């Protein structure tokens with residue numbers, strides 16, 4: 225049973241406070257922390273921050289810590305950690321709000337994840353297996369990693385509007401081989417960028433992708449394609465983009481120059497022009513297989529029009545916010561065809577599992593995702609395997625808070641041995 229829960233404030237990969245929880249049972253201590261991101265929406269669970277400008281510029285989380293140490297701890301002590309949905313429900317009942325603003329989604333999520341780890345230990349099974357069982361399945365799948373190799377948008381200081389250009393080693397036979405292909409291509413890209421833009425072009429963004437001072441999608445894609453060609457992985461590595469277009473939508477226009485201080489207005493695009501650009505890029509010689517958040521979070525219409533072209537997977541991030549109502553609407557209206565699984569957008573393990581089920585029942589793809597503000601918690605690696613999402617994006621094959629997820633996947637594959645299944649070419653519907 226759960227005997228004790230304590231929380232503390234730690235810092236995430238951006239140096240911004242987040243919450244870490246230690247949950248104790250007779251089997252030991254189980255630690256978890258909440259990640260944090262940039263893009264948020266109105267239906268998203270609320271991250272509780274202190275707002276005291278004199279401390280961490282208002283971003284402290286002492287109120288969330290206090291909520292865990294007092295109210296949540298009091299309610300959960302004595303419970304069986306294997307009963308994930310009951311634990312999560314107790315927290316939802318205690319919070320009583322639709323968006324978890326009372327206790328804080330950051331507080332609730334860290335406890336929910338810590339309880340999940342404790343539940344696996346209680347059953348003496350690996351975490352991914354426990355998660356699979358919670359979702360009512362027994363099969364597990366190693367996901368195709370989506371490595372960020374070029375960073376832009378709100379994640380980097382260059383002029384590039386697109387937030388991430390990623391590579392997917394779908395042609396690998398194992399996760400380990402995918403890791404090798406990703407790492408080699410990343411380093412090849414570094415050499416190419418150094419030659420073209422000098423060493424400063426290899427400074428990295430928040431997810432570990434290189435951030436050379438380029439300004440068009442095409443320049444970024446050309447660099448990545450060249451790296452894939454040079455490593456000899458042509459055909460085996462595909463490309464994905466997270467456009468994160470909400471960041472540069474101005475009314476009905478998209479400003480591809482949104483980070484430039486002196487705007488000419490020249491780089492404004494209508495939704496229709498954006499669609500045309502995506503269609504052209506996919507028709508060109510780039511192996512693009514997935515585009516995330518190609519339009520503003522409110523722009524359901526253009527997202528739907530792009531999906532109807534059927535040229536690639538279209539992933540909803542802040543369009544959906546992992547909210548079941550938004551997911552259902554998007555399924556009914558055929559707005560997109562893949563879900564971005566960011567746990568802290570919803571706030572509990574149980575609700576995340578339900579959201580994935582909704583998406584999978586509609587034959588959508590599911591991308592398990594990090595946030596730009598990450599921690600040393602590797603939970604999402606086990607989550608991706610246990611829920612067989614088929615895809616995971618956790619940043620570059622570089623930087624500790626990103627590698628902690630990928631390295632955990634290497635360990636899981638090793639542990640599964642002969643039974644390990646790598647999603648590979650079945651990454652969309654594993």
Ligand code: PGA
Pocket residue numbers: 260261262263264466468541593594595596597
């Ligand atoms: P975030 O977005 O900055 O909101 O965490 C990350 C992502 O969508 O990959």
Ligand code: ZN
Pocket residue numbers: 466468516517541542
């Ligand atoms: Zn995104």
